[in-house]
Amino acid sequence: MFVLVNLKTYPCDPVAVAEAVRDVNETTDARLAVAPQAAHLERVAETGVETWAQHVDPIDYGSNTGHALAESVAEAGAVGTLINHSEQRLKLADIDGSVQAAQRADLETVVCANNPAQIGAAAALGSDAVAVEPPELIGTGTPVSQADPDVVEDAVDAAAGVDSEVSVLCGAGISTGDDVVAAGELGAEGVLLASGVAKADDPTAALEALVDPL
Numbered sequence: 001m002f003v004l005v006n007l008k009t010y011p012c013d014p015v016a017v018a019e020a021v022r023d024v025n026e027t028t029d030a031r032l033a034v035a036p037q038a039a040h041l042e043r044v045a046e047t048g049v050e051t052w053a054q055h056v057d058p059i060d061y062g063s064n065t066g067h068a069l070a071e072s073v074a075e076a077g078a079v080g081t082l083i084n085h086s087e088q089r090l091k092l093a094d095i096d097g098s099v100q101a102a103q104r105a106d107l108e109t110v111v112c113a114n115n116p117a118q119i120g121a122a123a124a125l126g127s128d129a130v131a132v133e134p135p136e137l138i139g140t141g142t143p144v145s146q147a148d149p150d151v152v153e154d155a156v157d158a159a160a161g162v163d164s165e166v167s168v169l170c171g172a173g174i175s176t177g178d179d180v181v182a183a184g185e186l187g188a189e190g191v192l193l194a195s196g197v198a199k200a201d202d203p204t205a206a207l208e209a210l211v212d213p214l
């Protein structure tokens with residue numbers, strides 16, 4: 001299972017969480033990575049953890065003030081990027097452009113979507129993976145894999161119907177090892193999560209509990 005920890009703009013210490021992710025990654029067959037804010041990418045990547053960006057824009061070098069250029073994200077140490085997170089939604093054409101920008105910079109891509117219908121559209125854009133995250137469950141602690149298992153199964157079916165190579169992650173409310181196991185049983189190859197680690201008093205303990213049953 002791929003466990004991608006999104007730090008959003010939570011007021012956690014990104015380097016401390018990155019070190020926890022790096023260290024727990026050494027103890028498990030699961031693949032762990034962390035997605036800090038753009039301003040923290042370099043410091044996080046220097047820990048040696050697998051580092052992802054939270055977003056890249058559908059742009060190239062040039063006059064694009066305030067945008068996230070895929071090449072700069074990669075130079076800062078990111079090896080992959082989220083695109084179209086529920087908190088950073090893009091138009092379809094811009095999702096397509098961001099996937100192409102990320103691929104130009106050799107970044108792995110996960111395109112997020114709110115529901116299985118959007119997953120089908122996202123899977124058509126050539127990303128490495130798609131992630132279904134029902135917005136109403138994000139940050140609630142109520143896991144999508146248990147509260148709304150149909151969403152995960154339908155997302156897996158929708159992606160497979162478009163591109164059998166694209167892997168499917170799920171996210172929203174995931175915070176325990178049981179949640180991750182349930183996601184896997186529904187066909188997801190990984191999970192996206194945030195508050196369960198970024199807001200934990202002890203991120204290492206939270207991560208250990210997440211991967212323990214895997």
Ligand SMILES: O=C(CO)COP(=O)(O)O
Pocket residue numbers: 006085133137138139140141171172173174192193194195196
């Ligand atoms: O948005 C998410 C991950 O990208 C999910 O957030 P939570 O894990 O806090 O529900």
